[in-house]
Amino acid sequence: MPGKVKFFKLSKRFVDEKDAPAEVEQLKYYALAIGHHIGIVDCLSPVMTMEEKDYLEWISKFPPGKVRRKLEGLTKWGEIEINREHVALLVSTLSQAFPSFLPEEKEWANCLLKLLHSIQKEPAIYVVVRLSEENSDYCRQ
Template identity: 40%
Template structure:
């Protein structure tokens, strides 16, 4: 095990359960009385891509244990952009994957030699690339990877 991977096992997030959430739907929280002028600003900001007053509803599409996650990402080149992005989970406890990350991540995980992965890592790769494809087809979606201890 490399020094980088050994260091990641010391993260407080290593022992937890990891969830891959994707945006399922959005809605505007109108449970409070908002003046009409403010509503117009809120709807305009939504139309131009801002999230003022918008609630994101996320659903778990993949889940694994912290050690499975580390074993899975260890198939990536440790000096690569994809590994650096994905190891952020151990540093911050969560990472967000936006449409601009899709190509880089899909290519990196697709390049992993499946003969070097165990069955669980192979399944995580398939599920992850499928979820990235869903985001590609619906660019307002994103993925959040978070841990629960």
């Protein structure tokens, strides 16, 4: 059965209070500040969805290299993360491939570019891309 590719953006983060005793209050805030994920719950908001076959066709238009391999990793792992270390190369690759995109692919590229700019402004933000069977289509920022 063909799947859906879903992009999610970190929307907020909080500490699961039952996992953090009162005597480690300062440690809890320190962990939030530095972004460690021990005892921290990340809330991801859905941003964009597309058919798996459309995703694969879209990324096939990216020039060969690190970005394309990264995005193709979704089919192997079922999930990939895009964080601040990927931003510059992704922006460059999207700009390079943009003229070859179909109109709908340009919308996806613009949505992804908005996400990448969010990461540039706030490095703690990241994007998770997942392969799933659920049916829903949207792109919102």
